[in-house]
Amino acid sequence: MSREKFVSGTLSRKRFQEILDLFHQSTQQLGDDRNKIKIVTYQGEKLVVKSFRTPNFINKIAYRFFRKSKAARSYYNAQYLEQHGIGTPSPIAFLEQLTALGLHESYYVSAYANHDFTYREIINDDQLQDKENILKQFSKFMYDMHEAGIYFLDHSPGNTLIKKEGDNYTFSLVDLNRMKFYDIPYEDRLKNFERLSPKKEMYEVMGAEYALLSKQDPQTTIETMWKYTQQFQEAFHRKKRMKKKIKGIFKS
Structure with missing residues (x-):
């Protein structure tokens, strides 16, 4: 039934x-x-x-x-x-x-959320202007989210929609089924940036701004963000290589 x-x-x-x-x-x-x-x-x-x-x-x-x-x-x-x-x-x-x-x-x-682009374009679109300002405002958005006890597990580049409104940017999260809600320690907060970009210069901007908002040391914040990002990137590419190898075995 x-x-x-x-x-x-x-x-x-x-x-x-x-x-x-x-x-x-x-x-x-x-x-x-x-x-x-x-x-x-x-x-x-x-x-x-x-x-x-x-x-x-x-x-x-x-x-x-x-x-x-x-x-x-x-x-x-x-x-x-x-x-x-x-x-x-x-x-x-x-x-x-x-x-x-x-x-x-x-x-x-x-x-439907009207938007001009996603976070992915900050990484890939060389024509996109005002990237540093966008990243600083995005860091404030992340800080507010973490202060509210929200840890977004699927925090990948395509899951943040961005709309320009004058000199300001608004951010909307999509694909929400995987989240945690708790009092988030600082280390966990920095790990939550790990999926966002493979580019260190973006973490230098985001890390400095996030540290300023959090009253933490900027260099340590940037280094910790980047450490988690490198670990994620290594695991991601290792998994891709493994899938390719398995696919090759079944084809042969």
């Missing part, structure tokens, strides 16, 4: 179904993700709908009985961020479709 769990502060289940129908019809897919993410327009409002990949057998059971699903975590984490003044697209609703064996399908709907 199947059942479903639907949570929303504003939408009825009927209206949510209308949004899902638009999702299945839409061809505006964002990125090449293992989950399907599409933009839809519903009653004049631009929305983002994320359909999570059906979990494996063990996770089906875990998400059904022991843990919140990725859709539920995305929704509740976004609420937490909003309550603490941290930018993220407004959460609208989530739906879990459940069977006796566990979670089958799940969906998360949020508002």
